[in-house]
Amino acid sequence: MLLRAIRRNIVTRSGNAAPLTLKARLQKDMITALKTKDSGRASVLKQVYAEIVKSEKLSSGRPSEVAVLQKCVQRWLSAIEEYRALKEGRSDEQRLKLQDAIDRETLELAILKEYLPLPYSHAELSDAINGVLRDLEITHPAKEQSGRVMKRLLETLDHDKINKKELALMVSGILDSGRQNITG
Numbered sequence: 001m002l003l004r005a006i007r008r009n010i011v012t013r014s015g016n017a018a019p020l021t022l023k024a025r026l027q028k029d030m031i032t033a034l035k036t037k038d039s040g041r042a043s044v045l046k047q048v049y050a051e052i053v054k055s056e057k058l059s060s061g062r063p064s065e066v067a068v069l070q071k072c073v074q075r076w077l078s079a080i081e082e083y084r085a086l087k088e089g090r091s092d093e094q095r096l097k098l099q100d101a102i103d104r105e106t107l108e109l110a111i112l113k114e115y116l117p118l119p120y121s122h123a124e125l126s127d128a129i130n131g132v133l134r135d136l137e138i139t140h141p142a143k144e145q146s147g148r149v150m151k152r153l154l155e156t157l158d159h160d161k162i163n164k165k166e167l168a169l170m171v172s173g174i175l176d177s178g179r180q181n182i183t184g
Contacts, residue, residue: 022065066160076109
């Protein structure tokens, strides 16, 4: 039954392959992991899948599946940091157990990162910023214009592939220095 539901998500009625959503990919890979008896991978994928389903039920709109995945990644990173902090001042046996937990969490984190979209490169973001400066006809960049630039960038860029804080720092840096090539 579950396999049929996955197939419906993968193939459209016309027989053409439809692009998989993150949720559908997780579901498909989870079944593969269960079939191959890869319990560690299946467990991680089940947790993320459940988080996505939960967020869909709790929100009125459709939440970003990638945003839910990013929150899961942050949770795993926090757990790793907590285990590292707990290692200090422990006996050798306790440190070994904590290191095992760190290793397990790190492997699980690597599985999660396979599903994150590749972020924009620095060059791509820089080109996008310069393009927005040209579009907005900003010939004398000033930091006061960063709000307009950010608004336009956020309208055009894929939110799942950017870190807004890093983007804001790049915009501020370019506007402060005026180094962009506005004329092309």
